[in-house]
Amino acid sequence: GEDVEQSLFLSVREGDSSVINCTYTDSSSTYLYWYKQEPGAGLQLLTYIFSNMDMKQDQRLTVLLNKKDKHLSLRIADTQTGDSAIYFCAERGANYGGSQGNLIFGKGTKLSVKP
Amino acid sequence: NAGVMQNPRHLVRRRGQEARLRCSPMKGHSHVYWYRQLPEEGLKFMVYLQKENIIDESGMPKERFSAEFPKEGPSILRIQQVVRGDSAAYFCASSPPGQGGSGNTIYFGEGSWLTVV
Numbered sequence: 001g002e003d004v005e006q007s008l009f010l011s012v013r014e015g016d017s018s019v020i021n022c023t024y025t026d027s028s029s030t031y032l033y034w035y036k037q038e039p040g041a042g043l044q045l046l047t048y049i050f051s052n053m054d055m056k057q058d059q060r061l062t063v064l065l066n067k068k069d070k071h072l073s074l075r076i077a078d079t080q081t082g083d084s085a086i087y088f089c090a091e092r093g094a095n096y097g098g099s100q101g102n103l104i105f106g107k108g109t110k111l112s113v114k115p
Numbered sequence: 116n117a118g119v120m121q122n123p124r125h126l127v128r129r130r131g132q133e134a135r136l137r138c139s140p141m142k143g144h145s146h147v148y149w150y151r152q153l154p155e156e157g158l159k160f161m162v163y164l165q166k167e168n169i170i171d172e173s174g175m176p177k178e179r180f181s182a183e184f185p186k187e188g189p190s191i192l193r194i195q196q197v198v199r200g201d202s203a204a205y206f207c208a209s210s211p212p213g214q215g216g217s218g219n220t221i222y223f224g225e226g227s228w229l230t231v232v
Contacts, residue, residue, distance in 0.1 A: 004157075035223070042121075042206060042225035043158070088157055092221075102148075102171060103221065105157035 006089055006106035013114050018076040020109045022089030025070060029091040032065060033103065034074045037086045046074070046087075076111075084113045117142065119224035120189075121207050127230045134194040134201070136227045140209030147190045148221065149182055152204040164190060197231045204228050 003025045012018045024032070030051050035043040049056045049063045049072075056063045062075040076083055086108040120139040128134050140147050146165055150158040163171040164184035175182065179197075184190040194201055208223045 033221070040228075042119075043223040045220060045222055048220065090158075102160045102163065102174070103150075103158070105150075105159070107155075107157045 004089055004091055004104050004106035006087075006109045008107065009110050009112070011112045011114065012079050014079060014081055016079055018074075018079045018083070018111055018113075020074045020076075020087050020089075020111065022072040022074075022106055023070055024072065024089070024091045024104070026091055026104070027067075027070065031092045032063075032072050033088075033090040033092070034061075034063065035088040035090065037088065037108070039085075043088065079111075079113050081113045081115060084111055086110050119144075119207055119209050119222055121205075121224035121227050123227060124225060125228045125230070127232060128197050129232055130198055131196050134197050134229055136192040136194075136205050136207075136229070137189040138192070138207030138209075138224060139189045140207075141211075141222055144209035144211050144222075146210045146212065147184050148208040148210075149190075149192050150206045150208065150223075152206060152226070154203075158206060161192075194229070197229070199231050202229055202231045 005023045031048050033048040034046040036046050037043050047058050047061055047063055049065050054065050060077045064073045088108045089106045090103040092103050119141055122137050148163050149161040151161055152158045160174040162175050162182045166184055167186050179195045181193045204226045206223050206226045208221050210221045
């Protein structure tokens, strides 16, 4: 079945780069997403990548996609204390039948940024 | 342009009562999704609706849970006879119509935290 795996914790120092990794199993995934969740808050869409791309950059965020290995990563440059949050990777399959909005989420990576 | 609006943000119910969670999608969005997040877990898909239609309810528990998205008004997720295991954060998301009937971008609301005591 479909599954998305992430490491649960990551700790970095302020100013360093953070790399959050994600693996998925559904080779028919069309879009892959990164969401950020702060405590007690909703999910903020950070960025997404279409499966025919291998890289997408948006200011401090860089997404890398390795389709062969089904591996997705999110790099945050110059990490700040305000980046401390849980980061969720999610995939959306190619089934345009009933599951268009059925995102499969990982359990989230808790990023802690130390000053 | 307001985001996805959910209310109430926090809801406390006693076992056996009913919980109703409301969601207004972003302006121009015609697709609504409900997800549930249990403590320390990722989000799990429950149901996908368009106006007056349930498109995919493969993630909905078979009993006590129902969802609707009427022609007018917000989408409602209804949980009857709540039990302690229903305590969770319930997130609504919306997307615009697009290729394949759903846009690339799916935006989430702030969530409704249900506590069953």
